[in-house]
Amino acid sequence: MSTSSSTLAPDVDLTIELEHSSLYNADLAPVSRERRKWRVGSFAALWISMSACIPTYMLASSLIGGGMNWSQAIFTIFLGNLIVVVPMILNAHAGTRYGIPFPVFCRASFGTRGANIPALMRAFVACGWFGIQTWIGGNAIYKIMSIFWPALATGSTANFLGITFAQFLCFLFFWGINMLVVYKGIECIRWLLNIKAPLLIALGLLLLAWAYRNAGGFGPILAQPSAFAPGQPKAGQFFSFFVPALTGMVGFWATLSLNIPDFSRFACSQRDQIIGQALGLPLTMALYSFIGVAVTSATTIIYGHPIWDPVDVLTHFTNPVVLIVAMLALCIATLATNLAANVVSPANDFSHVAPHKISFRTGGLITGVIGIVMMPWKLVADPSGYIFTWLVGYSALLGPIGGIMIADYYVWRRRQLDVAALYRADGEYRYTKGWSLVALVTLVIAILPNLPGFLVTVKLLNATVVPAFFVRLYDYAWFVGFAIAFLVYLALRGLSKRST
Numbered sequence: 001m002s003t004s005s006s007t008l009a010p011d012v013d014l015t016i017e018l019e020h021s022s023l024y025n026a027d028l029a030p031v032s033r034e035r036r037k038w039r040v041g042s043f044a045a046l047w048i049s050m051s052a053c054i055p056t057y058m059l060a061s062s063l064i065g066g067g068m069n070w071s072q073a074i075f076t077i078f079l080g081n082l083i084v085v086v087p088m089i090l091n092a093h094a095g096t097r098y099g100i101p102f103p104v105f106c107r108a109s110f111g112t113r114g115a116n117i118p119a120l121m122r123a124f125v126a127c128g129w130f131g132i133q134t135w136i137g138g139n140a141i142y143k144i145m146s147i148f149w150p151a152l153a154t155g156s157t158a159n160f161l162g163i164t165f166a167q168f169l170c171f172l173f174f175w176g177i178n179m180l181v182v183y184k185g186i187e188c189i190r191w192l193l194n195i196k197a198p199l200l201i202a203l204g205l206l207l208l209a210w211a212y213r214n215a216g217g218f219g220p221i222l223a224q225p226s227a228f229a230p231g232q233p234k235a236g237q238f239f240s241f242f243v244p245a246l247t248g249m250v251g252f253w254a255t256l257s258l259n260i261p262d263f264s265r266f267a268c269s270q271r272d273q274i275i276g277q278a279l280g281l282p283l284t285m286a287l288y289s290f291i292g293v294a295v296t297s298a299t300t301i302i303y304g305h306p307i308w309d310p311v312d313v314l315t316h317f318t319n320p321v322v323l324i325v326a327m328l329a330l331c332i333a334t335l336a337t338n339l340a341a342n343v344v345s346p347a348n349d350f351s352h353v354a355p356h357k358i359s360f361r362t363g364g365l366i367t368g369v370i371g372i373v374m375m376p377w378k379l380v381a382d383p384s385g386y387i388f389t390w391l392v393g394y395s396a397l398l399g400p401i402g403g404i405m406i407a408d409y410y411v412w413r414r415r416q417l418d419v420a421a422l423y424r425a426d427g428e429y430r431y432t433k434g435w436s437l438v439a440l441v442t443l444v445i446a447i448l449p450n451l452p453g454f455l456v457t458v459k460l461l462n463a464t465v466v467p468a469f470f471v472r473l474y475d476y477a478w479f480v481g482f483a484i485a486f487l488v489y490l491a492l493r494g495l496s497k498r499s500t
Contacts, residue, residue: 023112024423025355027348031099031265038266043276046263050256051284052200053337054136054310054330055129059252060292061308062386064300066241067227067234070293076242077289080249081282087402087482088257088281092273094409095261098419102259102345103352107422109408109489113434116353117443118401122258123349125394127367129255130342131376134178134368137334138171139311139377140327145170147320163377171377174331175368181339182347182364199329204291206326207313211298224297244392244475251395251478253281258401259345309380343367388457395478396454400446403485404439412493438492446485450477 063073094105102122106115145166146152152166161168215221228238260277267273292310299307307313311330317323347363358366379390409415421427425434453474455461463471473480 021423021425022356023107023425025351027351027360028101028104028355028423030104030419033099036096036099036266036268038263038276039268039272040276040279043263043267043273044280047277047280048284050337050341051281052204052288052333053133053341054200054334055132055252056285056288057204057292057295057310058308058380058386059249060289061296061306061310063245064224064293064296065306065308066245067232067237068241068245069224069226069229070222070290070297072226072228072238072242073293074286074290076245077249078282078286080246081253081285083246084250084253084257085277085281087406088253088260089274089277090406090410091257091402092260092264092267092277093270093415094417095264096267096270096273097415098417099265100261100417100419100422101265101348102261103349104422105261105409106405107429108413108417109404109436110439111431111434111436112422112425112427112429114431114436114440117440118258118405119349119352121397121401122255123346123367124370125255125398126342126346126349127370128374128376128379128390128394130178130338130346130367131371131374132380133334133338133342134175134371135171135376135380136311137331137338138174139167140314140330140334141174142167142170143311143315144324144327147323161375162381167377172372174335175372177335178338178343179365179368181335182343182368183361200333201288203326203329203333204288206322207295207310208291210317211295211302215298215301218294220301221294221297224300240475244388247395247476247478248388248391251391251398254395254398254402254478255345256341258398258405259349262345262348392474392477393454393457396450396474396481397447399478399481400443400485403446403482404442404489407486407489408439408493411490438489438496442485442489442492445488446481449480449484450474453477 060073060077063076064070068076091105094100095102098105103115103119106118110118142152163171211221212218225232226238227234228241229235234241264273292308295310295313296306296308299305299313303316311327314323314326314330317326343364346367347360350363350366351358351360378385380386409417418428421429424430429436431437449470450473452461452466452470453472454477456463456466456471457474
């Protein structure tokens, strides 16, 4: 598509009155046409940079830890990302056409005030991811320190919130670095983003070479059988693991599938964002995940059990110089990923709550504090918690939001938005005092079916008191929530129109 008026809305004439609106600030304003410079390569590079990260490695290796062989794990990851790229591209359309960010886009379906609900839900998930990435970087620093002061690793084992006090201090140190960059401004991490992907790819290839050498080549690594194969410990249980794992793979990028307008608003055309994302996301995730799969399979051969955390794998390197360089590369790359993926969007989401009172810096600080409170080391403590509790759990919340947004934009409004009204408290998106009751009721209805299964998973309810149907339904959390929200929203919109 071209950048003609048929694909991009005319620039909005932001009057003085609109600029003083309580719903407006410079960060939330529509992007002008001259600032829309992202082409196919920009979006492909964005996803290469985003996907080449330690959580991607852990995502793949967690499937191996759960019993899959390498081909099953890669297929699950590729399929999950192929699915999630569809809502990703669909939600990106409004950002490209109208130049608006995610929280403002939500106003069309949730109302000018109700938009804070999906924005904050997405922001809190980002806080969790911020904490996870910060924990990875802090743990790498802890491992480096342990080389010079072995007493840190072999000394006190007293728990402090589930980890040692030394680990917590290293976590706080890396957290402080993140907050300092947020305070200085997001511009100072551009050079980190430019070198981040090469650093992690180089680190991944280093691990792959180590695995190849110590496991006797790729033959033994890729020959590791599936634990679900006949005669293996989990024979006949593949489907019961595959379904929630696939849901987790979709959930991995369910956050970005909502707030992708934050990036697509800078696109030159719809064609650029569609092709760039379709090429950049599924292929990069599959290729980088292969490194995690291969190395984790190799650790089973070398050590007799799978090691799914790359930081723990690196500690087995005997050369301290190699280990230190690898850990520092991991820290720098993790810092860049964290700030780009897990600070920018939630900072804007928190700013959306009170545009004239909460700045980007304040929103970033809120993100950081919540990231500590969520105790991220517990979220990644084991593969089952990472997939079933964290990824599947929040997908049950974000799937319904995606269903509502896509149903409203594509079916109900047929891709037509009044951009100026999105920034007016008394415009057509005011609904009931700023709240869209249809969207909020739909959200609750779509979340409820997955709630019993989630409560069983986190052990707040005993599985015996919940019908088995709801326990199994939770495995499909994102899909169930998305489908219910899509259908219920359109039904309630139709009823509300006929009643007025």
